Amino acid sequence: MARWGMAADLDRCNGCGGCVVACHAENNISTVGPEQASRGRAKHWIRVERYWEGDFPDVKLKFRPTMCQQCGNAPCEPVCPTYASHHTEDGLNAQVYNRCIGTRYCANACPYNARFFDFFNPSWEKPLQLQLNPDVSLREVGVMEKCTFCVQRIRGTQTTAKTEGREIRDGEIQPACVQACSTRALVFGDLEDRESEVSRLSRSPRGSKLLEDVGTRPAVTYLARLTEEA
Amino acid sequence: MTHPTGSQINRDLLHPLFNTSWRFYLLVAIFGGIVLFGLATWFTQTVNGYGVTGIRWPVYWGFYVTSFVFWIGISHAGTLISAILRLVNAGWRRPVTRCAEVITAFALIIGALFPIIHLGRPWLAFWMFPYPSERLIWPNFRSPLVWDFFAINTYLTGSLLFLYLPIIPDFAIVRDKSTGLRRKIYGALALGWRGTPKQWHRLETAMQIMAIAIIPVAVSVHTIVSFDFSMAPVPTWNTTIFGPYFVAGAIFSGIAGLLIAMAVLRKFLHLEAYLHPLHFENLGKLMLVMALLWGYFVFNERLVTYYGNEPAEMSVYWRTQSGTFAPLFWTMVICNFVLPLILMGIRRFRTITGCVIASIGVVIGMWLERFLIIVPALGHKYLPYSYGIYRPTPPEIIVASSTFAAMALLYVLFAKVVPIISIWELKAGEHPSPELLPPATEEHRLGDLHL
Amino acid sequence: MKAVYGLYPSGASAQQAVNRLRAAGLADREITILSAQPMEDFEFGHIDKATYMWWFACLGGLVGMSIGFGLSWVTEMSWPINVGGLPTWAWWPNLIIIFELTMLGAILATIITLVVTGLLPSKGQTLYDPEVTDGQILVGVENPVDSRVGDFQKALEAPNGARVKTL
Numbered sequence: 001m002a003r004w005g006m007a008a009d010l011d012r013c014n015g016c017g018g019c020v021v022a023c024h025a026e027n028n029i030s031t032v033g034p035e036q037a038s039r040g041r042a043k044h045w046i047r048v049e050r051y052w053e054g055d056f057p058d059v060k061l062k063f064r065p066t067m068c069q070q071c072g073n074a075p076c077e078p079v080c081p082t083y084a085s086h087h088t089e090d091g092l093n094a095q096v097y098n099r100c101i102g103t104r105y106c107a108n109a110c111p112y113n114a115r116f117f118d119f120f121n122p123s124w125e126k127p128l129q130l131q132l133n134p135d136v137s138l139r140e141v142g143v144m145e146k147c148t149f150c151v152q153r154i155r156g157t158q159t160t161a162k163t164e165g166r167e168i169r170d171g172e173i174q175p176a177c178v179q180a181c182s183t184r185a186l187v188f189g190d191l192e193d194r195e196s197e198v199s200r201l202s203r204s205p206r207g208s209k210l211l212e213d214v215g216t217r218p219a220v221t222y223l224a225r226l227t228e229e230a
Numbered sequence: 231m232t233h234p235t236g237s238q239i240n241r242d243l244l245h246p247l248f249n250t251s252w253r254f255y256l257l258v259a260i261f262g263g264i265v266l267f268g269l270a271t272w273f274t275q276t277v278n279g280y281g282v283t284g285i286r287w288p289v290y291w292g293f294y295v296t297s298f299v300f301w302i303g304i305s306h307a308g309t310l311i312s313a314i315l316r317l318v319n320a321g322w323r324r325p326v327t328r329c330a331e332v333i334t335a336f337a338l339i340i341g342a343l344f345p346i347i348h349l350g351r352p353w354l355a356f357w358m359f360p361y362p363s364e365r366l367i368w369p370n371f372r373s374p375l376v377w378d379f380f381a382i383n384t385y386l387t388g389s390l391l392f393l394y395l396p397i398i399p400d401f402a403i404v405r406d407k408s409t410g411l412r413r414k415i416y417g418a419l420a421l422g423w424r425g426t427p428k429q430w431h432r433l434e435t436a437m438q439i440m441a442i443a444i445i446p447v448a449v450s451v452h453t454i455v456s457f458d459f460s461m462a463p464v465p466t467w468n469t470t471i472f473g474p475y476f477v478a479g480a481i482f483s484g485i486a487g488l489l490i491a492m493a494v495l496r497k498f499l500h501l502e503a504y505l506h507p508l509h510f511e512n513l514g515k516l517m518l519v520m521a522l523l524w525g526y527f528v529f530n531e532r533l534v535t536y537y538g539n540e541p542a543e544m545s546v547y548w549r550t551q552s553g554t555f556a557p558l559f560w561t562m563v564i565c566n567f568v569l570p571l572i573l574m575g576i577r578r579f580r581t582i583t584g585c586v587i588a589s590i591g592v593v594i595g596m597w598l599e600r601f602l603i604i605v606p607a608l609g610h611k612y613l614p615y616s617y618g619i620y621r622p623t624p625p626e627i628i629v630a631s632s633t634f635a636a637m638a639l640l641y642v643l644f645a646k647v648v649p650i651i652s653i654w655e656l657k658a659g660e661h662p663s664p665e666l667l668p669p670a671t672e673e674h675r676l677g678d679l680h681l
Numbered sequence: 682m683k684a685v686y687g688l689y690p691s692g693a694s695a696q697q698a699v700n701r702l703r704a705a706g707l708a709d710r711e712i713t714i715l716s717a718q719p720m721e722d723f724e725f726g727h728i729d730k731a732t733y734m735w736w737f738a739c740l741g742g743l744v745g746m747s748i749g750f751g752l753s754w755v756t757e758m759s760w761p762i763n764v765g766g767l768p769t770w771a772w773w774p775n776l777i778i779i780f781e782l783t784m785l786g787a788i789l790a791t792i793i794t795l796v797v798t799g800l801l802p803s804k805g806q807t808l809y810d811p812e813v814t815d816g817q818i819l820v821g822v823e824n825p826v827d828s829r830v831g832d833f834q835k836a837l838e839a840p841n842g843a844r845v846k847t848l
Contacts, residue, residue: 036281039284039286040286040287040288040289040618041281041286041287042287047615049613049615049616050615051614051615064615066613066615075462075463078370078372078373078461079373079374079375079461079462080370080373080375081357081358081369081370081373081375081376081379082357082358082367082369082370083367083369083370099357099365099367100350100351101349101350101351101352101354101355101357101358102280102349102350102351103345103348103349103350103375104285104290104291104348104350105373105374105375105458105462107287107288107290108288108290108291108462108464108608109461109462109463109464111463111464111611111612111613112612112613112616113287113288113611113613113616116287117280117285117287117290117350118350119279119280119281119285120278120279120280120281121279140351141279141280141350141351142279142280142349142350142351143350143351144350211612211613214463214612215463216463
């Protein structure tokens with residue numbers, strides 16, 4: 001059984017935001033417009049966090065693409081009264097939209113604020129509604145949604161590999177953000193397979209987990225940025 | 231000071247049931263109007279989407295959850311205090327217990343509405359029920375929200391029955407005093423009560439068992455409400471003090487609610503002969519104790535956080551101590567600690583007016599306390615990129631404040647159909663004058679505690 | 682003759698009436714006493730005090746406890762869902778469910794016992810007089826043997842302030 005994980009090389013990330021756009025397109029994430037976005041209703045399953053360090057003019061800008069960390073011990077899961085948020089056997093932190101009644105408890109429990117609430121029914125500006133992904137369900141008003149590691153792609157590739165009677169090749173599954181990353185800062189794969197690229201990167205001495213001390217055992221590893229001083 | 235007896239008690243306490251003044255209709259119209267407005271607002275929120283509220287990423291809980299905790303807290307006035315006073319057989323409890331138990335019943339119903347109001351998909355709230363469904367899935371018994379569901383339902387069932395049991399003999403009184411349809415209705419409600427020694431014994435035994443059973447349930451309810459917060463790894467939430475802190479706060483705000491209700495009843499139903507300054511003074515002392523206890527818990531919570539010096543917690547700490555939320559925080563401290571300490575600590579101020587002023591302060595302060603636990607922490611959760619500020623919008627404010635009118639409306643209606651002071655318990659106490667009251671424990675008219 | 686009874690203004694005279702009925706050969710369970718408040722200062726107020734209600738409450742608690750345990754055990758074990766790495770059936774969280782259902786069981790058992798033993802009307806025990814509400818204490822005999830009605834009437838009339846009625 002695989003355990004899916006991701007590595008994000010902060011040395012490569014230039015903060016272009018391509019992953020955010022790709023994610024919106026792949027996962028049918030509705031945009032809410034500038035007015036609602038300013039009220040905190042934007043839904044970016046992946047976001048590029050920007051942190052500035054130092055005082056002007058010696059300012060350093062750091063980017064951190066942040067998405068659901070698919071925690072091993074996810075705080076969002078036990079708090080859900082209806083099992084909408086639960087753990088799959090391959091280590092994914094699944095969100096079943098149809099079970100969700102919208103208590104929003106999971107979002108409060110999430111240390112990464114990686115969960116988003118649908119404040120309104122989804123809508124798209126024409127002609128964007130024509131490019132919806134048929135593999136991903138739309139979410140109605142009142143449910144929580146979040147990054148799934150593009151579970152539709154994982155399951156699709158698993159099915160293909162099974163019908164062809166072979167194992168899944170490393171790098172064969174690419175979530176939309178990984179696929180769109182022009183600097184190849186994001187790498188996705190099976191952490192159980194010690195030969196896979198993501199597994200190799202996760203063991204890198206540059207690697208660390210986000211908010212590791214909260215005890216969530218995330219599946220995403222961030223590779224530290226190498227600076228001149230380091 | 232006069233002390234009414236026998237048929238005088240019947241006359242005084244049944245008076246509101248048989249005589250309706252224009253004031254009653256006016257109150258019902260006003261409160262009912264506000265409640266309808268609140269319901270309509272909730273309806274538009276459900277239809278238009280939850281976005282009409284001020285809830286936002288990452289502050290996903292706001293006014294509604296604050297109100298939920300607040301009302302569940304208010305509900306701790308009644309049944310818990312009444313049960314304790316019954317068990318220790320405090321004689322002065324007799325005129326107080328029913329108006330307290332009613333608060334519990336209604337505050338719980340209102341409080342239990344808020345989790346539904348705040349749901350993203352309230353029409354699916356029944357998925358919390360443990361029933362074998364076509365979806366082939368049961369609720370997650372490891373979720374604090376499901377604990378809430380069980381705890382609140384147990385407490386609500388227990389409280390409603392605890393309220394109903396001692397009303398049965400009073401229903402019989404109303405039945406005997408009325409005619410026509412009213413007689414039929416009250417006759418049905420009295421469940422064939424006649425007043426044989428056997429019935430009295432069974433009723434008293436049942437009340438004792440209920441009193442013993444309801445105390446741990448009440449404590450568990452607010453502990454579990456606090457678990458909604460302390461089970462999540464949110465800075466300043468994940469702490470062991472929350473259980474007792476919330477229970478103490480609940481009783482504290484509950485007493486305040488009870489004092490306000492008693493003062494209003496005394497004034498408008500002319501119950502001066504039944505609700506004496508002594509009752510206010512005793513409850514005021516109890517409120518003073520709870521104010522000190524509350525101060526002790528807050529002191530602990532603050533100091534431990536400060537010395538723990540955990541970065542994420544400290545950012546929330548400073549936010550309430552001297553940042554955005556500081557005005558609210560210090561208002562809370564004044565309302566919950568300074569004000570009751572002065573008014574209830576100094577005998578000269580421990581009058582009915584003093585009690586009411588302190589109680590209003592405590593109700594405001596305790597509402598702020600819950601708000602300050604929920605909102606600042608959610609807005610300052612670990613990653614600075616995702617900090618956020620919550621501002622309530624009119625729909626939330628309308629819905630949250632209309633529940634106060636709902637409470638008043640339910641109370642007015644209840645006082646109209648049920649004697650708000652337990653008639654038979656008052657008679658059984660032989661209405662001794664408060665000055666001559668024996669020490670609480672020597673009073674054993676309702677039987678001893680069989681344990 | 683359906684009933685013969687007396688109304689008494691005080692507990693003491695009611696006590697006398699009860700004593701005289703006993704002297705006339707009636708057992709406690711054949712005497713009907715009604716009052717608008719518990720009369721525990723008098724001996725007659727303690728008739729028929731024994732009850733198993735405490736035991737029924739405990740029994741109800743046990744039933745509730747079993748339901749709580751069974752509900753959480755059966756539902757969680759028959760569909761084990763991993764949440765946050767918690768054990769599928771964990772004691773600590775489920776103890777809360779078990780506790781609440783235990784208390785609910787005890788409360789409901791108490792109420793059921795009260796209704797069944799105290800409130801459901803038994804056959805031939807319907808004697809009532811609304812004057813009880815005003816503080817009169819009713820002592821009487823329901824469905825008396827016709828030949829003895831005279832004796833009972835005499836017994837009931839003896840105490841001070843007695844007003845004897847027949848139905």
